[in-house]
Amino acid sequence: MVSKKTKKIITFQETIFNLQNYWSNHGCLILQPYDVEVGAGTFHPATTLRSLGPEKWEAAYVQPSRRPSDGRYGENPNRLQRYYQFQVLIKPSPENIKKIFLDSLSSIGIDKNVHDIRFIEDDWESPTLGAAGLGWEVWCDGMEITQFTYFQQMAGIQCSPVSVELTYGLERICMFVQQKSNVFDILWNKDGTLYKDIYKENEKQFSKYNFELANIEYLFNTFESLEKEAKNLLLNKLPLPAYDHSLKASHVFNILDSRGAISTAQRAGYISRIRDLVKEVGLKWLEEKK
C-alpha cells in the first residue's frame, strides 16, 4: 500500500546500499568503481574483460560515468556530464534473471505492483568496445530506469557463455522515487545533503572545461601518446595496463568531441582506433589468463 506521507524517502546513498545488499545476497562480488574516467559502467574491466572467457563471474559495483558532451553547466534539471550507474554483470546469465531484477526494484522503492514496468526493445552496441548485445530498456511509468542486455559480443569476440548486464541509472531512479523534477534536488543522505551540494559546482566547472577550455592540441597529442603507449603494452603482453590507456584515450576522444574538435569524417576513424586497441586487449587478456 502506498501512502505518500508514511512512505519513507530512500536517499541516494541508501539506494546504493540497498542495491549492493540485494546483489550481494544474490552472490555477486561487490566491487568498487574503476579508477579511470569511463563513459559507462560497461567499461569497467569487471564487465568488459570478465565477460570474456568461460568462467563464471558475478559482480556488482557503482561506476561514475563521464559523458562530457552531456554537460549543461548545471543548468539543466535532467542532464549531467558525470553521473552514476549501478552495474551488475552475471555470467552465465541466470535462468530467472528477469524476476531477480524485478525483485531488486522493490529494494530501492519501486513497487512493481503499482507501477507500469515495461521491457522496450533496445539492442545495444558500443562501437568503441566492439561490443553488441540484445535486450531492453526497462521503463517504469515511461521512464528508462535500467538497461538490460544479454552480451553477444565483446571486444569483437563472441561471448560464450552469455553474460547479462544490468545498468541502473541511479539519478533517474532516485528522482523518480523521491519525486524530484530536478536532479540537483535529490536527497543524498538523511541529514538533508542534496546532490547539488556535492556536484553542482563540479558540473559548472567541467562543462566549462569540456566545452570551452579543453586544450585541443594538447588533447590530440595526448590521444596519440596514449595510443602509442597502449600498443607498446600490448606488444609486451600486458593487456590490463594497455586497457587503462585505451580507456584514457577514449575519454580524451570524448572531451575533444564535446569541444567540437572532431568532424563527422574524423569521428569514425578515432572510434575504430580505440576499438582496435580494445579488441587486441580482449585477445591478449584471454591468452594471458590461460
Add this chain to the structure above:
Amino acid sequence: MSEFFLELFTEEMPPSLQNNAKIEFLEILKNFLDEKKISYNKLYYSISTPNRLIFYFKDIVEEFEKKTEEIRGPRVDANKESLEGFLKSKNISKKKIFIKKTPKGEFYFYKIPSIKVSTKKILQENMPFLLQRIKWKKSMKWGNYELSWGRPLKSILCLFNGTSLNFVFYHLKSSNKTFINKDDEIKTRTFKNFLSYKNYFKQAGVIVDDRERKLSIKKNLEKISKAKNFNLNINLKLLDEITNIVEKPKVILCSFDKKFLEIPREVIQLTIENHQKFFPIFNKKNNLLNYFFSVIDKEDKFGLIKKGNESVVDARLTDAEYFWKKNKSQSMLKYVSKLENVNYFNGLGNYLDKTKRLKNLCSVISDELLISKEKLELASTIAKVDLLFDLVNEFPELQGVLGGYFAESQGFEKEVCLAVSEHYLPSGLNSRTPKNNYSIALSLSDKLDALVGFFGLDLVPTSSKDPYALRRMAIGLIKLIIENKKSLKLKEMIDYSCQLYNNQSINFDRKSVHNNLSIFIIDRLKNYMKEKGIRLDIIESSLIDFDLNNIFVIFTKADRLNKIIKKQVGIDLIENYKRAFNILNSETQLQNEDYKGSADPALFKSNFEKDLFKKIHDIRKNFTSINLENDYDSQLSLLASLKKEVENFFDNVIVNDNDVVIKKNRLELLKMLCNTFDKYFNFEKIEFLNEKAGI
C-alpha cells in the same frame, strides 16, 4: 478431429520480431501439414502477446494414410551381402521382395504397404525441425545454451487433441504447461485445450489475441476523444507497435504544461510519439494540444502511472525547451561560417562548401522559375545552419524543419523560412512534395548537388545497397518536377553543378556523371510511373527519346495515353498506328529499304489515298499550332481521328501494288502516318490489347 495449439513463451519479444515469427512459423506449420497431406480447418491462425507466440489449427485429422511406395533394392546380380543388408535395413524377409526389370537392369524391389500414421506422432517427430526453420532478423543466445532465438525462449506448451505433444527442442521440453505470469517464471498451469487457455487469461485480464487487443485500445482512444472533442489522427504504426508491447491495455489521458506548446510542434510530437510511445492529441482545427494518451499495461490504482508518464514528458520537453530557447536566439547568419567545421562528405567538402554551391545553383534556378534571386540565395545560405544547433542534434529527424522555425523566429521572410523548412522534402515516394517555388528550387538544388557529388565520386547505389539514399534523392527530384509541372533545364544544371564542384577543386569526369546520372534518373522515373499505374509498354515507349530537360512532358504524355488507352479513342489511335506500322515494318524488312515519309500526291490513284494524305496534313498543321502545344489529350484525339481515313484506306487500297513505284509511294504515305504519331512519341512498343480491352 483434433486441435493443435502451440505457445512459445519468451522474455519480452520486440514487436517486429513477434510479427515476423507469427507469420513465418504459421506458414511453416501450414506447409508441413500440406506436404504431409494432413487435412485441417482453413481457419487457422497465430496470435501473440509480448511474451507469448501462439499458433492454432483445428479439425486436424488424427490419422492420415501414408501411400504405398516401391523402394528399389540391390541389383539381382549383386553379391549376397548387399541383398541381406537391404532386407535388414527394411526389417523384412526375402518373401516380401520381388524382381522387376528397369532400363538400368534387373533389381530387387520392396513395396511398402500403405499404413495409417498418427498425426500426433509425426508432429512430435518434426516439431524441433520446424521450429528450427524460423529465420530471425536478429537473434541471440543466453546463459549456457546453444539455442539462438529472438529473445530467451523459456517454455513450450504444445497440445494435440487435449494432451501434450512431447518433443525436445535444445534444452527445452515441451509440455501442457505454461507460465501464467509474464514476470514470474515460477507458477505454471496445465491446460487441456485452447479455449480453456484463452478463458483463463481473459479472466486474468490478459488479451492474448493481438487483434482484439488492438481493437480494444483503438476503441478506448476513440471513446475518450469523442467525449472530450479531441481530434486523434491515430498513428497506425504506433498503434501496432503499442499493441505488441502490452498484454492488458488500459488507456489513460495525461497532460503537460501548456507553456511547452511554444516549442515547435514537431519536437513535441516526436517526443510524445517516438520517444515515449504515447499518442499526441489535437483539437478539431488540428492544432496540437497539451494532452496525450498513454496505453498502460496495468491498472493505475493510485494514479502513480499517470503522474510518472506526465513527469517523463515534462522532463523531455524541459530539455527541448532549453535548447529551443538557446538556439532560436543564435543568429543563423552569424553561424553560416561555422559550417566550415562540419564535414559534408569526404571528397565533397564541408557544409560551407555545400552551401556555396547551393547558393549558385539556386541563382540559376531562380531565373528559370522567375522568383526573387535574393530571397532564394538567402534561403540557401541559411538552409544548413540548423545542423550546428543542439536541438537538431537532439532531433536529427527534424533537420530543415527546425531550421525553418529558427528562421521564422529570427524574422526571415515567410517564403525563405518555408524553403528552409521543406528543403529535404520529398524524402521518398510517398513523402509530401513542396509546392512553393522557393522550396522547390532549394530542394532541387540540394538533391542535384548530392546526386552529382556522389555520382562524381562514383559512389553509385548497387541493387541492394544505397547507403547515401541517392534513390530517394532522385525520386525527390522527379516528384518536384512532375508534381509541380515544371520544365527545368536539368541537363545544363548538372553541368553547372559539376562546374561548381570544379570551382572548389573537386574534379569529376563530367561525361560519365552525366551519363550515369541520366540512366539512374530514367530508372527512377520508370519506377515512379509504375507506381502511378502506367502500363509498362507505355512507360517504355515514353522513354525511347528520353531527355533530362523533358521529364514533366515525358511523364504527362505517358500518363495521358495511359488514361485513354482502354477507351474508344485509345483503341482507335493504336489501331491506326499499328495497321500502318505492321505493313511498313514487314516491307521494310523484306525490301531492306528505308522510307522517309514523303509521299508524292501525283502518284495517288484513289481518293482514299488522297483523303488520308490530306487528313495527315491537317493533323500535322494542328499539332504544331500553339493551342495544342501542351494539350496532350487533344493531340491524342487528333491522332485517333484518323480512323475513318485509315479504315477506308486499308479496306479499299492494296498497298502491294504491282507497280513498284506506286507501292513505294503508298508505303511512304504510311510512313508519313507513323511519323505523325512520332510527334507524340514512338508508339512502336505499345501493345495492341484490343481483345483484352473488350470493346
